[in-house]
Amino acid sequence: MTKEQLIAKINELQQKLQNQEMKNNNLNNLLNSANNSFLEFNKDWKYALLSEAEEQVRISNERFAKAFNANPAASAITRLKDDIIVDVNDSFLKLFGYSREEVIGVTPTILGTWIESEARLEMLSMLKKQGQADSIEIDIRKKSGERATVILSTALIELGGDEHIVGSMVDISERKVLEKQLKQTNQKMFNILDGITEGFFALDREGQFTYVNKHQCLALNKKREEVLGKSIWQLFPKSLNSKLYKEYHKAMTERIPVQFEMTSVYEDAYYEIRAFPYDDGISVFIKNITEKKKYQKEISRLSYLNLIGQMAAGISHEVRNPLTTVRGFLQMLRGKDECSKFNDYFELMIEELDRTNSIITEYLSMTKSKSEELEMQNLNTIVETILPLIQADAVGQDKYVESELHEIPDILLDSKEIRQLILNLCRNGLESMGRGKRLKIITSREDNCVVLGIQDQGEGITGEVLEKLGTPFFTTKTEGTGLGLGICYSIASRHNAIIDIKTGEEGTTFFVRFKL
Numbered sequence: 001m002t003k004e005q006l007i008a009k010i011n012e013l014q015q016k017l018q019n020q021e022m023k024n025n026n027l028n029n030l031l032n033s034a035n036n037s038f039l040e041f042n043k044d045w046k047y048a049l050l051s052e053a054e055e056q057v058r059i060s061n062e063r064f065a066k067a068f069n070a071n072p073a074a075s076a077i078t079r080l081k082d083d084i085i086v087d088v089n090d091s092f093l094k095l096f097g098y099s100r101e102e103v104i105g106v107t108p109t110i111l112g113t114w115i116e117s118e119a120r121l122e123m124l125s126m127l128k129k130q131g132q133a134d135s136i137e138i139d140i141r142k143k144s145g146e147r148a149t150v151i152l153s154t155a156l157i158e159l160g161g162d163e164h165i166v167g168s169m170v171d172i173s174e175r176k177v178l179e180k181q182l183k184q185t186n187q188k189m190f191n192i193l194d195g196i197t198e199g200f201f202a203l204d205r206e207g208q209f210t211y212v213n214k215h216q217c218l219a220l221n222k223k224r225e226e227v228l229g230k231s232i233w234q235l236f237p238k239s240l241n242s243k244l245y246k247e248y249h250k251a252m253t254e255r256i257p258v259q260f261e262m263t264s265v266y267e268d269a270y271y272e273i274r275a276f277p278y279d280d281g282i283s284v285f286i287k288n289i290t291e292k293k294k295y296q297k298e299i300s301r302l303s304y305l306n307l308i309g310q311m312a313a314g315i316s317h318e319v320r321n322p323l324t325t326v327r328g329f330l331q332m333l334r335g336k337d338e339c340s341k342f343n344d345y346f347e348l349m350i351e352e353l354d355r356t357n358s359i360i361t362e363y364l365s366m367t368k369s370k371s372e373e374l375e376m377q378n379l380n381t382i383v384e385t386i387l388p389l390i391q392a393d394a395v396g397q398d399k400y401v402e403s404e405l406h407e408i409p410d411i412l413l414d415s416k417e418i419r420q421l422i423l424n425l426c427r428n429g430l431e432s433m434g435r436g437k438r439l440k441i442i443t444s445r446e447d448n449c450v451v452l453g454i455q456d457q458g459e460g461i462t463g464e465v466l467e468k469l470g471t472p473f474f475t476t477k478t479e480g481t482g483l484g485l486g487i488c489y490s491i492a493s494r495h496n497a498i499i500d501i502k503t504g505e506e507g508t509t510f511f512v513r514f515k516l
Helices: 003-070 090-096 117-130 173-195 237-241 243-254 290-334 337-366 379-396 415-432 463-468 484-494
Strands: 074-079 085-088 132-141 147-159 162-171 199-204 209-212 258-263 270-278 281-288 375-377 400-405 411-413 438-446 449-455 497-504 507-515
Touching (some): 074 090, 117 132, 117 147, 147 173, 237 243, 243 258, 270 290, 290 337, 375 379, 379 400, 379 415, 379 438, 411 415, 415 438, 415 449, 415 507
Parallel strands (some): 400 438
Antiparallel strands (some): 074 085, 132 147, 147 162, 199 209, 258 270, 438 449, 449 507, 497 507
């Protein structure tokens, strides 16, 4: 390369460098301008964001202040570090009776608004642990010295860099008074319900016990503590098929009171029930009328016996004399040779006349007012005397008789009548059982009674038949007269005794209870 060419090349390179430097300067100027614009934008953006945040804080503070002052609950803000009250709303001033000047800048302790300091310490402890304390019931003191009960809720908030307590309270003094009055009224009502002689319980719409008075009126000896809050139909499932459920359903669906009588499905008892539905459920009065039913039955039986007695007294003489005459002529005819071919008929007629005479005797036996030969005797002795005769009857029927005689005291008894009583009850028991079954005669002492029990293994007695037992002329036997049990009841009555019956699928037991 020549010198001239080299110089030209150098000049060319210098020109390029100058051009590049101009470009770099222009680029730097552009970058500086852009950077300055960005800085200006960033400054404006920060200012805008800061202004927006401050505006939001201002709006939030205004809203808080409005909500605080408009809150119907008495509200106060207290600085946590020194316990100074910094603000209260009008509801607070109205509740406590102070002016704003008397409250601001003062501590609750100086005002004496907290009656129990321990309660305030507990609230502060909860507040520091959880950040809030809700629905605390406390007693406060007003400026006048009057006490009031309030529900207090508090929370921690930050104001001006310091932690503050904001608290709201609602005066429940009137509610507490009403609750106390309601409690007293309820207690009076419960005392009245506990004082009545009948059982009483209340059920809600689901059939759950809400109240039971102190009288033991529930089946299976259930106590009220065991049933409250539980369903009557779950506790006593057998009642679902009883008259109680039907009448309960009627009362609840038709919204009408019901009154009825029923036998218990759980025990040998009869009840009178009155039920009254109300908005939230049903109230039930229940009365055990088992003894009343027994008395009614006994009165009915005695009235019937009185009628029979009057009839028997009137007809015994008028009927027996003709019967004796007819029987005598039949015996005379039976002895004549020419009438011998009719002897079978004569025997049948004489047997029927004797049976008629026996029925009249039974009539008279039922209508006797008192036993004639009462003596101090032991019931066990009479049972042991008559037991072989009963066992002989049982053997002929392929049945068994056993005795279980306990030590008992002597009592006033008519031995002839007691033998008849035992025979009648035992023969009834034997007739109720199938072959191979067992009859048991039991004697024992219970409290102030000597008890005779005749226990069979029959099929039990239905409720319909049980209602009529002891009624003269009522019988379930094809050829029975219906007088056997009637005589037993009469004998028991003359001995100041009571006949009770326990029956079920396993058999029946007749209890004769002689009072000492």
